[in-house]
Amino acid sequence: METVLLLLLLLPLGGFVINALWGRFLPRRAVAGVACAAVLGALVCAATALILAADRAHDFTFFQWFGAGEFATAMNVHYDPLAAIMALMVTFVASIIHLYSAAFMRDDPDYVRFFCYLNLFVFAMLVITTADSLVFVYLGWEGVGFCSYALIGFWYQDEANANAGRKAFICTRVGDIAFGVALGLFFARFGNFSITYINSHAAGLSPTLATLLALLLLGAALGKSAQLPLTVWLPDAMAGPTPVSALIHAATMVTAGTYLLMRLFPLILLSPPAMLIIAGVGSITALYAAFAALAQWDIKKMLAYSTISQVGYMFLAVGAGDIVGGLFHLVSHAFFKSLLFLAAGIVIQALAEEHNIFRMGSLRRLLPGAYWLFLAGAISLSAFPMLGGFFSKDRILLATFIHPGGAYLIFWLLGLAAAFLTPLYTFRVFFVAFPERPDGRRAAEIHVTPRFMAWILWPLAVCALGDGLLNLPGGFGKDFLGYYLASVPGARPELGAAAATEWAMGLLSAATVLASMTLAYFLYRRRPAREPALTGFWGLLFSGFYLDRLYGRIFVQPYQTAARFLWRRIDDPYDRGLVRGARAIFRPYRAMAAFFWVKIDEVFLDDGVVWAAGGLETLSRRLGRWTSGRLSTYLKMLLLGLTILFGALALTWHLR
């Protein structure tokens, strides 16, 4: 079991390492093969672990990571049913997306880098999913943030893409500050970072501290999951390749925030005010994003706002105390949202990077695969009765409705309004882009995309349409997911609502959806599609209620002004003064160096050596004259030598 979990984490990491080191030398098929095999292997491990775990929790410590004094943390894993479901969903969706990307990115020169980051991302996400120590979670948290930055700005040669990546990273970083503070508080209070420990000892917390911690965790989750007020990065993140949007910004990273709240749910349960705020944030964001999605002309931006909206539902579920509903919706959303993104990717590639729905049309005939897939996703997203997201959304609305407190009634109304808008904006896009229209696309404009890209998505479509079966409110297989998650602390398998309320809620949801779809039909199918002017009310919706502009005015502009001021007035003159000062200091040094160079080095050493050599040369020349070959010279020398010899002998004769 431990090996299976270890492999689960190490396979994607191994895929990353192999592709990073040797991907350059491998053919493209091998690179994609390694990456896909890694994730498929992780999928097998996730499935195996789920079967082996048999809905008990398992805790493993892989190794002690680091410690300083009392502060110590390990790389450990808490694998309970919550983690099991999440890991299975992540690996399943990631596998399909990896396979899809192998075809989607086929013409991209940076093929290897893409798959490296995708694998690394899956590793980091699985760390968040399974980790027990919150510091280990933070590692995965930052890892997904980095991979998100790298993948959003994947085509970094275009500055807009790089800016989008930076924006995403900075916004999520704001949330990470809250996470950091929470980590500090956790250590101060519990001396421990383990989720299991915190959950079991949470009961002793004072309400204030519990609220503070819960709100800090909410802050962290807000950043990652792009909820108000940190929603602004997700629409811009659509600058990245479509598979990235599908994986990171539909199925996994944006759900990481919700997942963290679910993991530490017993702590959050202790603080009703925090839960109220969480539910409020979720429902308000859901409605806000639904409004914004209604005005988008870019298909991916519509899906981005839709993601924000649906993640809002997940937050609403947590705030209403129903993590089973939240997880259920998380899984449903992962299926249908990634399906929608990937189908949109087929359309975008077929039309040569066309994102504007008003320049599409007649795609039903031209791209039938994408048509049916998108339709399946759209139906599921709209929560069409009995299919797809209906049961999950219905459960969340029910949980909110039956939660005590007047505020929750308001949240329920907001959620219901968002539920009305969801089919509206979804089918708006559907009816504008796909059905036959006179000003639509022609066959000659379609670029051929690999058929593989379409039929790999069908398993996802089946899951998207049929995942209501996971947790039916009644009948066969009732509350299957709920009971599976029963051992997770804080989970309620059944909501315990009266049957009448349940039926009423279901009928109301169904009616809302059908009404909305009918309205969409009349508004968009029957009338010719015109791109609306982005002024007034429509402009307000399009820009997400001018939130970006607000942040620009509050944060960005003052920062830029201050930076410019510091640069021109302070930094530049300082630099110039610094250079002058440096020159003054260096002058004596240079004089000394010149002295050493000329006086000592050149004159003394160099010339001295030359002089000595000259002297030797002269000596040798003079000596050379003795070998003149002249007889008289030799005779002279002979006599001289003999004289010296005998003279010495005579003088020292007395010593003999």
Next chain:
Amino acid sequence: MNSLVPYSHTLVLAGGLFFLGAACTAARRSLVMILIGVEVMLNAAGLALVAASLRWQQLDGQALVIFIMCVAAAEVAVGLALIVHCQRRTGSLDADRYRLLKD
């Protein structure tokens, strides 16, 4: 015999003669003159020997001088033969002409 010549005087004479012979050998260019210088040096040595035999009243010195004279005669004969040979070879008696020892 008080009118004996003092030993030092004869030694000085012999020394001076020897020096003159050496100068002749060293400073002259003609091969014959070099030989003459050698001859003078030999005779100077003989004179010193005779003076020494007188001084110590032994005949060994004088016997040696007779040896020297024989040797000198033989040596001069050989030397002159060599000079004649060289002169026939190179056509000159100039010592400076013989430079085959120079490298």
